[in-house]
Amino acid sequence: MAHPGSTRLLDDWFRDGLRRNPGGPALRVFDRVLTYAEVDRSATAWAAAITSAVGRPTAVGVVASKTPEAYIGFLAALYAGAAVVPLHPENPVRRNRSVLLAAGCQAVIVDPAGAARTAELVTGTAVAAVLAPSGPVDVPAGVAAPAVDADAAFTPPDRSADDLAYVLFTSGSTGRPKGVPITHRNISTFLEVSLPRYDAGTDDRFGQVHETTFDLALCDLFPAWASGACVCVLSSLQALDPVRWVREYGLTVWHSTPSLVRALQLRDALRPGSLAGLRHTGFSGEPLSVDTARYWRRAASGGVIDNLYGPTEASVAVTAHRWDPDGDEVGDVPVGRANDGTSLLVVDGAGNAGAEVGGLLVRGPQVFAGYLDPADDAGRFATRDGVRWYRTGDRVRVRPDGALVHLGREDDQVKVNGYRVEPGEVEVALREVAGVDAVALAVPGGTGHVLVAYLLGGDEPDHLAVARALADRLPAYMLPRHLWWWPEPPLSAHGKVDRTGLLAEAGRRLAPAVHPDREGSRS
Amino acid sequence: MRSPTANTPLASGVVDQPWDETFEEVVRAALVEYPPDAPLEPGTPLPAHGVDSIAMVGLAMVLESSYGVTFPARALVPATFATAGALWDAVRTAN
Numbered sequence: 001m002a003h004p005g006s007t008r009l010l011d012d013w014f015r016d017g018l019r020r021n022p023g024g025p026a027l028r029v030f031d032r033v034l035t036y037a038e039v040d041r042s043a044t045a046w047a048a049a050i051t052s053a054v055g056r057p058t059a060v061g062v063v064a065s066k067t068p069e070a071y072i073g074f075l076a077a078l079y080a081g082a083a084v085v086p087l088h089p090e091n092p093v094r095r096n097r098s099v100l101l102a103a104g105c106q107a108v109i110v111d112p113a114g115a116a117r118t119a120e121l122v123t124g125t126a127v128a129a130v131l132a133p134s135g136p137v138d139v140p141a142g143v144a145a146p147a148v149d150a151d152a153a154f155t156p157p158d159r160s161a162d163d164l165a166y167v168l169f170t171s172g173s174t175g176r177p178k179g180v181p182i183t184h185r186n187i188s189t190f191l192e193v194s195l196p197r198y199d200a201g202t203d204d205r206f207g208q209v210h211e212t213t214f215d216l217a218l219c220d221l222f223p224a225w226a227s228g229a230c231v232c233v234l235s236s237l238q239a240l241d242p243v244r245w246v247r248e249y250g251l252t253v254w255h256s257t258p259s260l261v262r263a264l265q266l267r268d269a270l271r272p273g274s275l276a277g278l279r280h281t282g283f284s285g286e287p288l289s290v291d292t293a294r295y296w297r298r299a300a301s302g303g304v305i306d307n308l309y310g311p312t313e314a315s316v317a318v319t320a321h322r323w324d325p326d327g328d329e330v331g332d333v334p335v336g337r338a339n340d341g342t343s344l345l346v347v348d349g350a351g352n353a354g355a356e357v358g359g360l361l362v363r364g365p366q367v368f369a370g371y372l373d374p375a376d377d378a379g380r381f382a383t384r385d386g387v388r389w390y391r392t393g394d395r396v397r398v399r400p401d402g403a404l405v406h407l408g409r410e411d412d413q414v415k416v417n418g419y420r421v422e423p424g425e426v427e428v429a430l431r432e433v434a435g436v437d438a439v440a441l442a443v444p445g446g447t448g449h450v451l452v453a454y455l456l457g458g459d460e461p462d463h464l465a466v467a468r469a470l471a472d473r474l475p476a477y478m479l480p481r482h483l484w485w486w487p488e489p490p491l492s493a494h495g496k497v498d499r500t501g502l503l504a505e506a507g508r509r510l511a512p513a514v515h516p517d518r519e520g521s522r523s
Numbered sequence: 524m525r526s527p528t529a530n531t532p533l534a535s536g537v538v539d540q541p542w543d544e545t546f547e548e549v550v551r552a553a554l555v556e557y558p559p560d561a562p563l564e565p566g567t568p569l570p571a572h573g574v575d576s577i578a579m580v581g582l583a584m585v586l587e588s589s590y591g592v593t594f595p596a597r598a599l600v601p602a603t604f605a606t607a608g609a610l611w612d613a614v615r616t617a618n
Contacts, residue, residue, distance in 0.1 A: 245596075
């Protein structure tokens, strides 16, 4: 029988912490510390304000980055009975607007950075109310800017575990982002199976590294809140100096991508024992090498390390592996076995299930029902013996003990600092803004992939203008680090652009010792 | 340790920068392929010249030890490193 999964709502997990530790710290942003009761009161008041303006919304955008609005707004949208749609305020306005439109958001909650371009953002969308808890905001005619009444009485509407909890957007190879809708059942099942790994309590402090536009953030937020612990938000710069902030904030739980550690390792920034306060570390988002795990463990000497794996489509992570620092593994740390309730299937190139090496399929209560736009479902699902599986696109090897090892992708998708990037999406955007043929490539490097792009043929383009126009369309993590013009690119035997040749040349250009001339690069 | 309020004219004769030589040297050292003869101005965007987040953290550490100050947590955000002028303001106001 299929596993039914959790029937809890995502905000129920916050209420667990509220019950256990009402006067204790729930959220720290720099020197501002908010208690569980304060966060709950604000989220309730914000939900009331939105509901009084637009009724019960189906989707609420939260345009905020690492501010109280990003976290309290997330809860407020849930309290209002809506699906949360997190948006990064530094993303291009036109991209955020297309996300608001696709998700059908009727309201947005903005932090000061998000408020800066609100009028432009909501024009032409279904957004009828903008809530700016930190101050005044300019809204177009016909759009409400409700005031927050701190004492408003409000009870969240009745919801079902099969209602949407959030919608995240990931890079799509067709040139536009793909919406991934996740239900309360999907994400609550993940939390139910994951919480025991943390064994956290009201004295724990979780470092919060990932942006809330990235579902790995939920791995900090809700396990912390379910335990009555404090979520300590780290700016992108604080996250790169864990020694200082683990000490100053007294962090006990850390969760980041391996590439962050790799960057520290290349500078040898972690002295042995310098992260001794950490008792639990989770890595996810990209492969974790044994070498990097060892380096981190030397600093976080008293703690355990879990390696997690999963696509956004299956609610954060579907496997986990507790790394044994005394083991004799080489290469990459395994990603482990399936979470309770989740089924995995490894299928080889001939379609045989149960292969040792092959593509990974997943099903179970953590797996979403399909993309926001059904057109994006094409080729992403497989039906075997009448059962529907999600194709992760990841290649894995099954160890004799049953643990999986991640081998890479079956397609072009890459991870840049943990973010999923489809070079095809970058390529489409580049062709549009440059008006010439373009190729975007991910070049493997010391801390992960580096995105580069070539503009092919034609006259020499205005590099700065192209870079600027591209930044107007794509989030920062999708922007190529280098943009090169190549008037007569090499062609393959079939007369097509020789991508392999372009990739090899990019590798040469990125290796400074081999190719000191970086003319034409924009950085 | 230098006083962050010093305003020493630079040897090149360019005097309109609000900062001192230490700051000029530290910031220039963090830029990638920035022409030595091009002036560093308050509006010079650091990320456009190779200062990524790792470099920002390194810059913060060097500036803290050069000036004997500690940046408050809320200064450790990319906006502080957006331009040379914004960074100098952060150095001046740190203690």
